Amino acid sequence: MNTAAAVVTGGARGIGAAIVRSLVGAGVPTVIADLLDDDGERLADALGDLAVYRHLDVTDEAGWQSVLADAEDAFGRVGYLVNNAGILAFGPVDAVETEEFRRVMDVNLFGTWLGIKTAVPYLREVPGAAIVNISSTAGLTGTAGVCAYSTSKWAVRGLTKSAAVDLGPSDIRVMSVHPGPIKTPMVAGIDESLSAGYPIARFGEPEEVAATVRHALLEATYSTGVEFIVDGGATTGIVAPPPMK
Ligand SMILES: NC(=O)c1ccc[n+]([C@@H]2O[C@H](COP(=O)([O-])OP(=O)(O)OC[C@H]3O[C@@H](n4cnc5c(N)ncnc54)[C@H](O)[C@@H]3O)[C@@H](O)[C@H]2O)c1
Numbered sequence: 001m002n003t004a005a006a007v008v009t010g011g012a013r014g015i016g017a018a019i020v021r022s023l024v025g026a027g028v029p030t031v032i033a034d035l036l037d038d039d040g041e042r043l044a045d046a047l048g049d050l051a052v053y054r055h056l057d058v059t060d061e062a063g064w065q066s067v068l069a070d071a072e073d074a075f076g077r078v079g080y081l082v083n084n085a086g087i088l089a090f091g092p093v094d095a096v097e098t099e100e101f102r103r104v105m106d107v108n109l110f111g112t113w114l115g116i117k118t119a120v121p122y123l124r125e126v127p128g129a130a131i132v133n134i135s136s137t138a139g140l141t142g143t144a145g146v147c148a149y150s151t152s153k154w155a156v157r158g159l160t161k162s163a164a165v166d167l168g169p170s171d172i173r174v175m176s177v178h179p180g181p182i183k184t185p186m187v188a189g190i191d192e193s194l195s196a197g198y199p200i201a202r203f204g205e206p207e208e209v210a211a212t213v214r215h216a217l218l219e220a221t222y223s224t225g226v227e228f229i230v231d232g233g234a235t236t237g238i239v240a241p242p243p244m245k
Contacts, residue, residue, distance in 0.1 A: 002029075002075070002076050002077070003027055003028055003029065003079075004028075004075075004076075004077040004078060004079025004080065004126045004129070005028065005029040005030065005031060005071050005072075005074070005075035005076070005077065005078050005079065005080070006023050006028050006029070006030045006031070006078075006079070006080035006081070006082060006217070007030075007031045007033055007067060007068065007071055007078060007080070007081050007082070007115075007119065008020050008023070008030055008031070008032060008033065008082040008084055009033045009034065009056065009058050009082065009083055009084050009085035009111070009115060010033075010034055010058075010084040010085030010086060011030070011031075011032035011033060011034055011040065011043070011082075011084065012032060012034035012035075012036040012037075012039035012040035012043060012053070013034075013036060013039050013184070013185060014182075014184030014185055014186060014206055015084060015134065015179065015182055015184055015206045015209050015210065016032075016034070016082070016084040016085070017032075017039075017043055017206070018205075018206035018207045018209065018210035019082055019084060019209070019210045019213050019214070020032050020043060020047070020051060021043075021047065021207075021210070022207070022210035022211065022213070022214045023080070023214060023217070024047050024050045024051050026214060026218060027050070028050070028080065028218070029050045029051070029074070029075040030047075030050060030051050030052075031051075031052055031053075031054055031067060031070070031071045031074070031075075032044055032051060032052070032053045032054070033053075033054050033055075033056035033058075033067050033085075034053070034055070034056065034085065035055065035056070035057060037053070037055055040053035040054075040055075041053045052070075052074050054066070054067045054070055054071075058083075058085045058107060058111030058112070058114065058115060059106050059107060059110060059111050059114070061114055061118070064114055064115060064118040064119075065118060068118055068119055068122055071122075072122060077122070077125060077126050078119065078122040078123065078126070079122075079123060079126035079128070079129045079130070080123075080129065080130055080131070080132075080217050081115055081116065081119045081123065081130075081131045081132075082131075082132045082134070082213060082217070083111070083112040083115045083116070083131070083132070083133045083134060083156075084132075084134040085107065085111060086107060086108045086134060086152075086186075087103070087104060087107050087108065087149075088104075088146065088149050088186050088187075089101075089103070089104050089146070089148050089149055090145055090146060091145065091146070091147060091148065092144065092145050092147055093147040096147050096148050100148060101147075101148040104148035104149055104151075104152050105148065105151070105152050105155070108149070108152035108153065108155075108156060109152045109155045109156060109159065112133050112156055112159060113159055116131060116133075116159075116163055116174070119131070120167065120170070120172065123167075123170075123172050124170050124171075124172065127171055128171065128173075128221065129171065129172045129173070130172065130173040130174070130175070130216065130217045130218075131163065131167075131172065131173070131174045131175070132174075132175050132176070132177055132213050132216050132217055133156050133157075133159065133160050133174070133175070133176045133177070134156075134176075134177050134179070134209075134213075135153045135154075135156045135157050135160070135176045135177065135178045135227070136149070136150075136153040136178055136179060137178050137179070137180045137229070137231045137234055137235050138150040138153045138154075139153030139154045139155075139156060139157045139176070139178060140157070140178055140227070140229070140235050141235060153178075156176060157176050157178075157227065160174050160175065160176040160225065160227075161225045164224045164225030165225065168224060173220075173221075173223065173224035174224055174225065175216045175220070175223060175224060175225070175226055175227075175228060176226075176227050176228070177209065177212055177213055177216060177227075177228045177230060178227055178228065178229045178230065178231065178235075179204060179209045179230045179231065180195075180198070180203075180204060180230065180231030180232055180234045180235075181194060181195060181203045181204065181234075182203060182204045182205065182206055182208075182209055182230075183203050183204070183205060183206065184206055187203070195232060195234070197238035197239055198231075198232040198233055198234045198238070198239070199232060199233030199234075199236060199237075199239055200232030200233055201232070201239075202232065203232075204230060204231070204232060208230055209230050212228050212230050215228075216228055
């Protein structure tokens with residue numbers, strides 16, 4: 001039987017594009033779903049028959065239904081979903097604009113839930129189906145200056161656990177992946193010296209997140225409802241300074 005397909009949101013660039021390349025490299029037919037049509041089409045063309053691009057705003061329910069129907073038409077069965085699309089907004093709790101808070105929750109949380117809801121009838125038909133939701137280390141700790149973003153990523157983590165218990169009996173695993181700072185357009189302009197005290201003192205590469213997502217989807221068959229952390233040890237602790245003389 002053919003390998004079931006994956007849908008990767010925000011798959012046109014950054015971490016999402018690395019996830020798409022990794023899944024296609026593992027032989028998984030993949031639908032790249034994004035707002036960035038030129039980037040998405042270019043990536044699909046470069047990857048050949050195992051990748052197609054579809055325009056999707058993750059907050060649009062009708063758009064989700066079209067993407068899932070198209071994925072089934074293109075590849076037969078849909079067994080994997082990666083809710084990766086996300087936006088970052090800056091602002092502490094007392095300064096973030098009301099509309100901006102709503103927008104971040106709409107894309108990062110509502111869009112993730114809508115994806116799960118729409119995909120589940122397809123995933124139920126595929127033994128060993130799995131969902132990965134991309135959260136963040138900002139969904140594991142309080143994070144200064146990004147209140148809406150951090151709140152949305154904690155909510156994605158909670159949604160993941162609720163979905164895991166609801167969908168376990170349907171043989172669908174649901175996991176969250178929590179990157180630290182990763183070199184993508186989202187963090188362009190953030191100084192890499194931020195990572196100076198991390199056990200692995202650098203920003204991560206998109207491919208390092210993609211490898212964990214692929215593992216969670218394709219190999220981690222006794223894991224569900226869990227957090228996979230890809231942060232250079234940032235949430236483990238800060239390394240000790242050199243001893244004083
Ligand atoms: N880069 C990091 O340091 C970092 C750290 C932790 C978590 N993350 C998370 O990883 C995910 C990917 O981030 P990235 O760094 O690759 O960012 P990015 O900005 O490079 O890519 C995000 C992608 O999502 C797409 N997108 C945004 N809104 C969308 C919508 N409404 N519908 C469909 N697609 C939409 C964008 O067009 C873009 O292609 C996000 O969820 C982000 O919060 C990133």
